[in-house]
Amino acid sequence: MPPYSGSVAKGSTTRNAAKGSAKGSGGGGARPAGARPSGDDRSARLEQVRRSQRAGERRRTALIIGGAAALVAVLVAVVAVVIVREQRAEDPALVGLPASAAACDPVQTQPATGVSEHVGPGTSSPDVTTVDYGTVPAVFGQHYASPAYPASPFYTAEDRPPVEQLVHNLEHGYTIAWYTEDLPEDQRAQLQEIAQEARALGETNGKFIAAPWDASRGELPEGKTIGLAHWGAEEGSLQLCGAVSGEAITDFVTAHPYSDSPEPNAA
Structure with missing residues (x-):
């Protein structure tokens, strides 16, 4: 019979190997499938989720801020356009060329004559229907018994009253912007706009006319191409320009208001 001790040693070796294997499984090796994650793993995953959320929030915030900024820029641009249009609608000086670019001569003045000197139909000089004015265009002198009333702010060659009738308007404090027939169409449109707006100025009191010179x-x-005429209480004033300038016209009527005329209170 073999010795007893040899059999026991073999069994012991087998059990020790099993224990060592079990011990190794519970040590630093990979976690068995289905095992719960450790506390460190859960914290890392939670932090990763939080970082992703924060990054998403930052992107959304950036998009909102960018969209708001773009909207504000559009609104500012729209408001600016509206303000400019309103200012232009209220200020004839903003229409046409600046005065410095309109080739305007200095204002010419000379003593005015012809106050209450009526000619033409219904007067003591009915046969005098054409007056030889001393300036081109007319600023003062003999005139028809009745002014153009109500006067249009802008006339064309087709509807312009006689020069002698418009000179009577000058006597009543009107400023007339005489323009030549070859004035370009775009400048005519500008002059028509200025004529409308100039009537709102206190210096004109509604007495402003643009009319073609014969x-x-x-x-x-x-x-x-433009002759600005004003019949003052003592002298007549005339300024010639090479282009339409709302600024030049505004400066002219400011310096020569309707109140400085022979008959400022007449219609």
């Missing part, structure tokens, strides 16, 4: 009565100097 070239058969004398031509404006070469290069001049």
Whole structure:
């Protein structure tokens, strides 16, 4: 019979190997499938989720801020356009060229004559229907018994009253912007706009007219297309320009208000 001790040693070796294997499984090896994550793993995953959420919130915030900024920029641009349009609608000085670019001559003045000197139908000089004015265009002098009333702010060659009738308007404090027939269409539109707006100025009290000058009565100097005329209480004033300038017209009526005229209270 074999020795007893040999059999026991073999069994002991087998059990020890099993124990060692079990011990190794519970040590630093991989966690068995289905085992719960450790506390450190849960914290890491939670922090990762939080970082993702924060990044998403930052992106959303950036998009909201960017969209709001773009909307504000659009609104500011719209408001600016509206303000400019309103200012332009209220200020004839903003229409046309600046005065410095309109080739305007200095204002010419001379003593005015012809106050209450009526000619034409219904007067003591019924046969005098055409007056030879000393300036081109007319600023003062003999005139028809009745002014153009109610006067339009803008006339064309087709509807303009006679020059002698409009000179009577000058006597009543009107400023007239005489323009030549060759004034470009775009400038005519600007002058028409200015004529409407100039009537709202306190210096005109509604007394402003733009009308075409009759070239058969004398031509404006070469290069001049606008003649600003005002009949003052003591002297007449005339300024010639080479282009339409709302600024030049505004400066002119400011310096020569309707109140400085022979008959400012007449219609």
